[in-house]
Amino acid sequence: MxxxxxxxxxxxxxxxxxxxxxxxxxxxxxxxxxxxxxxxxxxxxxxxxxxxxxxxxxxxxxxxxxxxxxxxxxxxxxxxxxxxxxxxxxxxxxxxxxxxxxxxxxxxxxxxxxxxxxxxxxxxxxxxxxxxxxxxxxxxxxxxxxxxxxxxxxxxxxxxxxxxxxxxxxxxxxxxxxxxxxxxxxxxxxxxxxxxxxxxxxxxxxxxxxxxxxxxxxxxxxxxxxxxxxxxxxxxxxxxxxxxxxxxxxxxxxxxxxxxxxxxxxxxxxxxxxxxxxxxxxxxxxxxxxxxxxxxxxxxxxxxxxxxxxxxxxxxxxxxxxxxxxxxxxxxxxxxxxxxxxxxxxxxxxxxxxxxxxxxxxxxxVNRTQPKAADMTSLIARWNKLAAPVAGRPVGHISADIAGRGANAPESPLGDVIADAQLEATQPAGQGGAQLALMNPGGIRADLAYKASGGEGDGAVTYAEAFTVQPFTNMMNVIDLTGAQLLAGLQQQVSGPNTASPKILQISRGLTYTLDMTKTGADRVVKDSVQLNGAPIDPAKTYRVAMNEFLAGGGDGFPAFKDAANKYVGPSDLDAFTTYLTAHSSAQSPLTPPKADRITVVK
Missing domain, CATH: 3.60.21.10 (Metallo-dependent phosphatases)
Structure with a gap:
């Protein structure tokens, strides 16, 4: 025919x-x-x-x-x-x-x-x-x-x-x-x-x-x-x-x-x-x-x-x-x-x-206006029932969305929150004595969404939502780094394996510096601009730096951290995060997204 x-x-x-x-x-x-x-x-x-x-x-x-x-x-x-x-x-x-x-x-x-x-x-x-x-x-x-x-x-x-x-x-x-x-x-x-x-x-x-x-x-x-x-x-x-x-x-x-x-x-x-x-x-x-x-x-x-x-x-x-x-x-x-x-x-x-x-x-x-696959709905319900005793536990409150993975700038508001949480968890003398904290951006797996929290837009953050943000349960490490090693680590954000696709570390409060994207490679980190609590980083001085075990092992192209001395192993990154949310927020006083202004970017 x-x-x-x-x-x-x-x-x-x-x-x-x-x-x-x-x-x-x-x-x-x-x-x-x-x-x-x-x-x-x-x-x-x-x-x-x-x-x-x-x-x-x-x-x-x-x-x-x-x-x-x-x-x-x-x-x-x-x-x-x-x-x-x-x-x-x-x-x-x-x-x-x-x-x-x-x-x-x-x-x-x-x-x-x-x-x-x-x-x-x-x-x-x-x-x-x-x-x-x-x-x-x-x-x-x-x-x-x-x-x-x-x-x-x-x-x-x-x-x-x-x-x-x-x-x-x-x-x-x-x-x-x-x-x-x-x-x-x-x-x-x-x-x-x-x-x-x-x-x-x-x-x-x-x-x-x-x-x-x-x-x-x-x-x-x-x-x-x-x-x-x-x-x-x-x-x-x-x-x-x-x-x-x-x-x-x-x-x-x-x-x-x-x-x-x-x-x-x-x-x-x-x-x-x-x-x-x-x-x-x-x-x-x-x-x-x-x-x-x-x-x-x-x-x-x-x-x-x-x-x-x-x-x-x-x-x-x-x-x-x-x-x-x-x-x-x-x-x-x-x-x-x-x-x-x-x-x-x-x-x-x-x-x-x-x-x-x-x-x-x-x-x-994959739009959400189409019908749901019924067998998948049943699967989700079955596993949710098993997870419910852990998943639904409230760990904090937020006043608005806190962008993390989806943020368009090198520094994200949620990155600041996580770095601050890690610093606070390891700052006491008996828990590592950290002076600053660094967080790899790839370890932030989601935003904290106000609307999704609690299911009704009430700003409540559940353990399940916090887990989605920090799912690896990496243990926190506190290590000795000289100022020179710290500067080298910051330069490795934009050089070596990270030259083509920079991995900008999220930094805790007190650490500030300028990132000049008009330059190339390691020169993008303006050395003289790196300060801790207003004082320039001293290349010869030793600093106590908190980071997760993956980053401390040189992961994500940061060999400067790999062979550091005097390691202290603290709580998991997830525990640090949930503890911080609980301590710094409530239904009456929710956590407000930070300004994300610790890194000055020149374009």
């Missing part, structure tokens, strides 16, 4: 609608289905469209994230920007299930950090609730991220294979944790003794004769951003070399269609999820590690699903042969998912990469 099948007519109308929206938003770049040379397209009727749904950096956000962590920015047709509430596994599951309708070939993949740094509902139970939810929403495969190693290699293996927690046992009476139904891929993470990958390096998805290989890797720099004890005995290899190695192996096995799941990402030129990443040209709207990695990954790989930076982008970056290839990321916390079309040639077994006007990869909002 010559008539166009109904499914293809629908697909064409959808593509036309996408093109119209792209034009309305000023998006004119040519993204494409992601593989073989476009100069030799497959004959009509020989190909099938495979739907690749993907997301990344979920971090156990089963319930809708609060504050700015639960919104995305959307460019409107007239060029204005709109903030849209998004996220929550009830809505993510509904979104994915709706997206799959009408697509007989659909695979769902993720790019790591699905667990770890999770809110209390998941973190309290070592992320078993999140894996249960991911099983229910039919995730097919994921790479590992750095946060999958937060509790160590043995715990990651348990998360994959199942079994009750080794020290806390089974959390539900009569139920044993069954593990992940999907494979975690660790192609570039090997055992130092055996040289073998910790878990599977790749997997092959098959459906009705269609075969697509998935290779999963995490960033090579994982040892710099996780607790050393969690990765003892493991080696992390170069991302490009590893992907290229396993792409050759898959190719020799006859698997020609390949997708890399890479927990490393980029920095888009816009904060809006639907901006044109390929304007003025392919890949021009993105920078950072993924931009260089994508240019070096073998052309055998047909698409890259990425993560880690918590940014949203659907870009086209040419592979080493010059052919266009999609590189995508769906922000974080389940606020977006990416829908990529892979055109599969049944005869060659490869993906046909052809330049087309309509985008081949699109990010979609």
């Amino acid at each position: 010559s008539a166009t099948p109904p499914r293809r007519r629908i697909a064409r109308r959808a593509a036309a609608g996408a093109a119209a929206l792209a034009a309305a938003l000023g998006i004119t770049a040519t993204a494409m289905p992601a593989g073989a040379d476009s100069r030799h397209p497959a004959p009509a009727g020989r190909t099938v469209d495979v739907q690749l749904l993907s997301f990344n950096d979920f971090h156990g956000n089963l319930e809708p994230p609060q504050g700015s962590s639960g919104t995305v920015e959307e460019i409107q047709p007239d060029g204005t920007r709109k903030t849209v509430e998004a996220g929550g596994v009830e809505y993510l599951a509904q979104s994915l299930r709706t997206a799959r309708k009408g697509h007989p070939y659909s695979v769902t993949a993720a790019a790591g950090d699905l667990i770890g740094a999770s809110p209390l509902l998941s973190g309290l139970f070592h992320d078993e609730p999140t894996v249960e939810a991911l099983n229910k929403l039919k995730l097919d495969v994921t790479s590992v991220g750095n946060h999958e190693f937060d509790e160590g290699r043995a715990e990651l293996t348990r998360i994959q294979k199942g079994g009750c927690h080794p020290t806390e046992g089974c959390f539900e009476k009569g139920k044993k944790y069954r593990g992940a139904d999907f494979p975690y891929l660790t192609a570039n993470v090997t055992d130092e003794k055996t040289g073998k990958p910790l878990l599977k390096p790749y997997t092959v998805w098959q459906h009705k004769g269609v075969k697509i290989g998935f290779i999963g890797v995490t960033l090579e720099g994982t040892p710099d951003i996780v607790n050393a004890n969690g990765i003892k005995g493991l080696k992390f290899h170069n991302e490009v070399e590893t992907i290229n190695k396993y792409a050759k192996i898959l190719d020799r096995q006859g698997v020609k269609a390949i997708v890399a799941l890479l927990h490393e990402g980029g920095l888009p030129a816009s904060t809006s999820y639907n901006y044109n990443c390929d304007s003025p040209g392919p890949g021009d709207g993105i920078s950072g590690p993924i931009a260089e990695i994508a240019k070096k990954v073998t052309p055998k790989v047909d698409a890259l699903v990425t993560g880690h930076t918590h940014q949203a982008y659907t870009c086209t970056i040419p592979d080493p042969s010059g052919m266009p290839r999609t590189v995508t990321s769906a922000a974080s916390f389940g606020r977006l998912y990416t829908d990529t079309t892979l055109t599969y040639d049944r005869r060659t077994g490869d993906i046909v990469r052809t330049s087309v006007k309509a985008p081949g990869a699109v990010n979609h909002v």
